[in-house]
Amino acid sequence: MSADSTVKxxxxxxxxxxxxxxxxxxxxxxxxxxxxxSTSDIAKAAGVARPLINHYFGGKRExxxxxxxxxxxxxxxxxxxxxxxxxxxxxAISVDRWLDVVERNKRTWLTAIGPEAIGRDPxxxxxxxxxxxxxxxxxxxxxxxxxxxEGREELRAMIRSYGSMLRxxxxxxxxxxxxxxxxxxxxxxxxxxxxxxxxYPKVLAATRDGRTPPE
Amino acid sequence: MSADSTVKxxxxxxxxxxxxxxxxxxxxxxxxxxxxxSTSDIAKAAGVARPLINHYFGGKRExxxxxxxxxxxxxxxxxxxxxxxxxxxxxAISVDRWLDVVERNKRTWLTAIGPEAIGRDPxxxxxxxxxxxxxxxxxxxxxxxxxxxEGREELRAMIRSYGSMLRxxxxxxxxxxxxxxxxxxxxxxxxxxxxxxxxYPKVLAATRDGRTPPE
DNA sequence: CAACGTCTTGACGGCACGTCAATAGCGTGT
DNA sequence: ACACGCTATTGACGTGCCGTCAAGACGTTG
Numbered sequence: 311m312s313a314d315s316t317v318k319x320x321x322x323x324x325x326x327x328x329x330x331x332x333x334x335x336x337x338x339x340x341x342x343x344x345x346x347x348s349t350s351d352i353a354k355a356a357g358v359a360r361p362l363i364n365h366y367f368g369g370k371r372e373x374x375x376x377x378x379x380x381x382x383x384x385x386x387x388x389x390x391x392x393x394x395x396x397x398x399x400x401x402a403i404s405v406d407r408w409l410d411v412v413e414r415n416k417r418t419w420l421t422a423i424g425p426e427a428i429g430r431d432p433x434x435x436x437x438x439x440x441x442x443x444x445x446x447x448x449x450x451x452x453x454x455x456x457x458x459x460e461g462r463e464e465l466r467a468m469i470r471s472y473g474s475m476l477r478x479x480x481x482x483x484x485x486x487x488x489x490x491x492x493x494x495x496x497x498x499x500x501x502x503x504x505x506x507x508x509x510y511p512k513v514l515a516a517t518r519d520g521r522t523p524p525e
Numbered sequence: 526m527s528a529d530s531t532v533k534x535x536x537x538x539x540x541x542x543x544x545x546x547x548x549x550x551x552x553x554x555x556x557x558x559x560x561x562x563s564t565s566d567i568a569k570a571a572g573v574a575r576p577l578i579n580h581y582f583g584g585k586r587e588x589x590x591x592x593x594x595x596x597x598x599x600x601x602x603x604x605x606x607x608x609x610x611x612x613x614x615x616x617a618i619s620v621d622r623w624l625d626v627v628e629r630n631k632r633t634w635l636t637a638i639g640p641e642a643i644g645r646d647p648x649x650x651x652x653x654x655x656x657x658x659x660x661x662x663x664x665x666x667x668x669x670x671x672x673x674x675e676g677r678e679e680l681r682a683m684i685r686s687y688g689s690m691l692r693x694x695x696x697x698x699x700x701x702x703x704x705x706x707x708x709x710x711x712x713x714x715x716x717x718x719x720x721x722x723x724x725y726p727k728v729l730a731a732t733r734d735g736r737t738p739p740e
Numbered sequence: 741c742a743a744c745g746t747c748t749t750g751a752c753g754g755c756a757c758g759t760c761a762a763t764a765g766c767g768t769g770t
Numbered sequence: 771a772c773a774c775g776c777t778a779t780t781g782a783c784g785t786g787c788c789g790t791c792a793a794g795a796c797g798t799t800g
Contacts (some may be wrong), residue, residue, distance in 0.1 A: 321765040359780045467703035474693035479686040488682035496731035500724045509715045516711035536796045
């Protein structure tokens with residue numbers, strides 16, 4: 311593929327070479343899991359010697375993290391340039407766009423989100439958390455709730471949790487087929503709306519009543 | 526620990542030895558991730574020679590799966606012997622028990638559930654899915670909805686998705702502290718109730734309207 | 741007490757990863 | 771055009787981990 315048998319050695323710009331290796335790694339990690347892919351495989355696929363991986367990425371682990379990071383990029387268009395209408399409408403559009411994006415990039419998204427990454431890996435977890443954080447921001451923005459201050463952290467936490475449900479439900483749709491697209495649309499929009507409009511205030515009230523109020 | 530330096534070899538019943546190794550493995554996997562724990566470590570901790578692991582479990586992988594399987598056992602008492610009252614009450618009690626169980630076995634549960642899963646491993650995924658299935662049954666039972674037939678699969682899928690949100694929210698509580706116990710209680714009970722009472726019928730209706738009716 | 745079953749182990753072979761000094765592209769200056 | 775130097779690239783080495791297998795030891799049985 312990338313390795314040309316006629317050329318013994320091609321020397322190229324670090325960035326370029328780095329990108330080649332990364333692409334090969336991404337392709338391979340798409341197919342198998344972390345352990346099943348060896349650095350030799352990656353090197354072979356990229357048409358380079360194995361030590362180059364260490365040279366450019368430090369080690370197999372770092373390379374993998376780079377791949378995960380790249381795959382976790384949250385699709386931006388989901389909450390971009392929404393019409394200035396009601397919260398309901400904006401969220402419904404966002405959900406719809408989400409379904410579009412996921413359906414279009416089905417394979418990539420599934421391998422990216424997977425059941426999840428390498429497993430109990432602090433670094434991978436960090437990447438996921440950062441992605442969740444960004445996603446939560448987008449939701450708040452779509453819901454016209456960016457200036458919420460009371461119980462902001464709690465709200466964000468609940469939205470992050472909702473993100474887990476969204477991913478799980480999307481998997482149900484794409485993999486198991488237990489939910490249809492229309493099911494998902496209704497499910498996800500209704501859930502996020504209820505979360506923001508009803509549950510959130512309710513939680514706020516419950517906290518005030520049952521616990522010590524914040525300082 | 527388990528290894529007594531005075532005894533050169535102790536020979537004991539397969540079951541017993543198997544259990545010893547499993548316990549040692551569980552303890553170690555609690556601390557680190559799959560890759561960071563070597564079979565040598567486990568063997569040492571169990572006070573046996575490394576090949577015994579292969580003898581009893583086949584290999585490191587199978588041993589690990591056994592540990593996961595054991596840790597994933599869904600706490601049964603959560604939905605056991607609920608009073609025969611309203612759905613609301615029964616679910617509220619279940620949620621409360623869930624919080625109790627999780628809080629009590631905090632460390633074990635966290636390592637069991639991990640960041641969410643183990644990582645693109647078909648076998649591990651299978652175990653998780655089976656656990657989800659059982660959990661969904663429990664929820665249906667607690668909600669007095671065991672005899673639902675219309676859109677049963679869709680409902681179960683939504684409940685499984687809710688399970689992901691529940692786990693994520695529990696992590697928010699135990700690890701990040703962004704949600705308090707009262708927050709969680711209100712959040713989780715309100716969400717599952719809304720899901721069953723409102724979202725589910727709505728999804729059912731949406732599917733009927735927007736899609737071809739089931740055969 | 742000797743013989744047997746089987747639980748247990750030491751030793752071997754193979755594979756994957758990281759390191760390092762040595763090699764060879766490719767631009768540069770004369 | 772040619773030699774030179776920088777650095778991208780690699781072959782070879784060392785280490786660690788896992789699975790296999792035949793040999794050894796423990797406890798039991800006749």
